[in-house]
Amino acid sequence: MTNRTLGQHIKHLRLSKKLSITDLASSARISKGHLSNIENHGSSPSVQVIKKLALALEIPVELIIGHSPSQLDPEWTDLMIQAKNMGISKEEIQTFLAYESWKLFLKKEG
CATH class of the missing domain: 1.10.260.40 (lambda repressor-like DNA-binding domains)
Known part of the structure; x- marks a missing residue:
């Protein structure tokens, strides 16, 4: 600015x-x-x-x-804006990420 x-x-x-x-x-x-x-x-x-x-x-x-926001990849920024515009909440995204993290953990342990 x-x-x-x-x-x-x-x-x-x-x-x-x-x-x-x-x-x-x-x-x-x-x-x-x-x-x-x-x-x-x-x-x-x-x-x-x-x-x-x-x-x-x-x-x-x-x-x-x-x-x-130049530190952020513009594609990620666009995806987050799209998710927000679709009504997807931060909590829903956090839940999804936790689930994906859990799946990766199980894959590594298995």
Whole structure:
């Protein structure tokens, strides 16, 4: 995110997507005034607002808050987003991984 404030960063992301402040506010289901305050006056958005903005911008939350997800394989990131969009919970994924781990353990022991 370099030296930009969070609001400036959000504005940069919005402009990079060629969205007006009205368009992004509408897509994120927040008021135009609230988004303007975040972008121009540095008011701090809530976690819920950041999530709404990320969804509206079609980017991971990490890109808004400044953490680069580049350490992650993009295919894995896409798979996790697809799973989330399908309604698969983190707990279900954790259960699946535990089951697969258990199967590998049995295979090694057997």
